[in-house]
Amino acid sequence: MAELARSSLSDALTERMLELIRSEGLRPGDRLPSARALAERFAVATPTIREALRRLQATGTIEMRHGSGVYVSQTLDRVVLPNPHLPPLPGAQLLQLLDARLLVEPYLAGLAASRPDPTHRARLTEALAAAERHIHGDDSALHRATMAFHRAVAAASGNTVLHEIVDSLLTVRASEQREILRIFDDRDRDHEEHRAVLAAIEAGAADRARTLMHRHLLDVRTVVAGRLNVTDEEER
Template sequence: MAQDVARPSLSDALTERVLELIRSGGLRPGDRLPSARELSERFAVTTPTLREALRRLEATGAVQMRHGSGIYVGADLERVVIPNPNFRELQSDQLLQLLDARLLIEPPVAAMAARRADPSDLATLRTVLDQAGCHLDGADAELDKANMSFHRATAKAAGNEVLSEVIDSLLSVHAAEQREILRIFDDRARDHDEHRAILGAIEAGDAERAEELMRSHLLDVKSVIEARLA
């Protein structure tokens, strides 16, 4: 029997019904869902109405609609924080606000990474820094990608998924600003050396030192950006 969905919050109710279908069915990212027609019949709504709810879920990464193939459970089904792709670009003076936000979050996260990182986490951190080292004389975009991978990997090594997603979202939303910060800072070797020092503290399990070095690193970047924007 079709499950009727009542207004006034039809789209909200539909998204919840689809999520409940995924969870109750034990579906995982990559698993296929019933077709839009089958789902609309199941929930007793029109196909266009159902597709609107699916588009909302797709925007959050909970589902993925593949043209000519079907509807699949998305990789970000259980993600707590998602980037907003429509957020306007920061102005120059707001680069400092971005660095202030990172200063509040990333130093204690580095300390957590020093306490909790396992061998796999440490191997990932070494790999991304090796990649960054290969791009010190290359294009800004490749170096920035490697540098941000280090900060993301540090957050992941902290073992707290919410904090990891917060940092990942912050860096994803403001990717253009991060590239601008790299351009203005313009000292690749110094930046890389500071990352290496942070990794050394994490490898040594020295939480206090890892936190201190991450804070010093971000303050160093901020002081340079502040001076050059003045």
């Protein structure tokens, strides 16, 4: 019963701290009162407050910075949160990862082309320029720029939920995405296909942007499947 009571108190405190963040209009990067000040405010022991803070940290609502304090996290308003504690995907599931992206990203590319947002289009251009600078150089820098382009397309769509799904896939499965690019092993082709998608988005050609993104990801999937020699049975 004591354990249940502590759990219920932590739940209640978690909700009250969320209400505090909302009622005071705190935004990502803003600092919260100290654990001691929060304990006094809510008339509970400091260890109880720390437990509630750990719960909020686990959901990505706050960041606890050693020696600095407690801050509202950049993920405060996210609907979808990535899980960083996942095992690596085997070869067949690399293709399933690409299948998931094939379902979502072409649609988002079409939406991006339908929304003439200068800020998002500038980010697309910037990501592609960064990729071009590293196309025959540093693998890690090229990977970051390539993923930044796909994230920017998703962000430009205006659909925040699907953008977060794509961002989560690319964040949690960063090592698998890097492996996919290594297996595909055609930097110039990959970059040219990205340029074609960007041109369609900039032209406001939604159908073409959707088609080109689908063709691009399918192209990558076909090459990766062939080089991995994954059978249909293994994919299932």
